[in-house]
Amino acid sequence: MRKIVHIDMDAFYASVEQRDNPALRGKPVVVAWKGARSVVCAASYEARKFGVRSAMPAIRAERLCPQAVFVPPDFACYKAVSKHVREILERHTDLIEPLSLDEAYLDVSCNKQGLATATEVAQAIRASIREELSLTASAGIAPNKFVAKIASDHRKPDGLFVVRPERVLSFLTPLPAARLPGVGQVMAEKLAALAIHTVGELRAVPTPLLVHKFGRWGLKLAELARGIDDEPVVPSRVRQSISSEDTFSEDHFLDELGPTITRLAERVWALAQREPRRARTVQLKLKTSDFQTLTRSLSPEAMPTSAQSLAEVALALRDRVDLPPRTRFRLVGVGLAHFDDAAPSPQDALFRADAAVASDSPRPC
Structure with a gap:
């Protein structure tokens, strides 16, 4: 039985901005350029109370929360903070699969610190992030990746939630089917047309019927509804x-x-x-x-x-x-x-490794 931890930084970009600018603390912060074509990169929890979400058009966020403070993103700073988080994770395991700058899967079935449980590992990681970076992270712990990811969102922000192997089915049963990985809006609508709204209702559908309706994806749905996920943590995911x-x-x-x-x-x-x-x-x-x-x-x-x-x-x-x-x-x-797998020559103008994307004077992080 594997022990998987999903670490997810809380409102990452917005939290970094609030940490570095005390005047922003407690205020609804939206990380985005203002403008009709801009999209929200992140929103603080104060802004989320008004319905502001990532990937939302910035102009809509401004309508939902007129008092929001818009801050242009500083990706160089966020990347530096993310690197520090990664260093903290590596103290506990080498089996780390980053999903983005602010979240990652860890396989801690065996951990470097010799801690007795995955819960202790997650607690130690969250404590280090708080002490060293003055930021918070939430953690989900489960026997597989997708359940751990759902669990990390269960007590956000600054929360920890454990789904033990014997509790996986009871944890998943009442959740909306849309919480399963790969079930987007279109698939959720297709399931709703079959009177399937929750994971429990999905589990009750015979697997052959799901396969008939959705092909190979139907088999995957049946497995997810039963909490089955054998996908390992992949420590070196190459950008595609x-x-x-x-x-x-x-x-x-x-x-x-x-x-x-x-x-x-x-x-x-x-x-x-x-x-x-x-x-x-x-x-x-x-x-x-x-x-x-x-x-x-x-x-x-x-x-x-x-x-x-x-x-x-x-x-x-x-x-x-x-x-x-x-x-x-x-x-x-x-x-x-x-x-290509091979690196280009130093003269390659397209992918110069030393080119700077960030501003000339990024703020210290």
């Missing part, structure tokens, strides 16, 4: 893509997306210059007003050598979209994917 996307406050026609695509290409270009490997594919992602997602990709013989040329490829991919002309879009994204 770099992307940036925007969700609009109002839907747009395809021919109106040019400026946003150009801006996203510039952002992806800046991110890509920190990646030592070479991408081979340019991707464009679109989501229609009725939530249909489509992607277009191209692996050219000569990859773009500037943000402008990356934007040109992305705009060419837009021209390959064959939908009715009055189709409106709510989201657009630009990405690079399919990285």
Whole structure:
């Protein structure tokens, strides 16, 4: 039986801003650039009380919480704090699978400190984060990854929740089916059409029927409903893509997306210059007003050598979209994917390892 811990920093970006600026403490903080096209990166718990959430258009967040304090993101600082958190995690295990800057899975079936239980490991990690970084983290502990992740959200913020092996089914039973990994809005609606709203109701459906309805994904649903997840913690997950996307406050026609695509290409270009490997594919992602997602990709013989040329490829991919002309879009994204294993030469202009994305004078973290 494995012992899995999911560590999740509480309102990470916003909490760092409140830590570093005492004037922001206790106030509704929204980490985002102001503007009609900006998206919320993070919201403090004071802002979440008003319904503000990550990935929400900033203009909507401003309507929900007019008194919110908007702070532009400082990713260089957040990355430095995340690195310190990683150092704390590594004191306990080498089996660490980061999901983002602010959360990770740990397999502590055997831990470096010789602590008796996974609960003690999680408590020690949370205490170190508090003492060394003046931040809080929540933890979920369970026999597998997906249950641990759900558990870490159970007593946020600054909480710890343990799901013992014999309690997995009773823990999952009353939860909405949408809490299961991979069950998004569309799948939740499909399940609701079958009168399946909770994990318990999903578990009661015969597995052959789920397979008939949803194919191989139906088998996975049946396993998740029973708390079955054999996926191991993967300690070295190699980045497969770099992307940036925007969700609009109002839907747009395809021919109106040019400026946003150009801006996203510039952002992806800046991110890509920190990646030592070479991408081979340019991707464009679109989501229609009725939530249909489509992607277009191209692996050219000569990859773009500037943000402008990356934007040109992305705009060419837009021209390959064959939908009715009055189709409106709510989201657009630009990405690079399919990285080579070998690092490029020092002269490679696309992925210079020493290029700076952050500001010239990042604040100390």
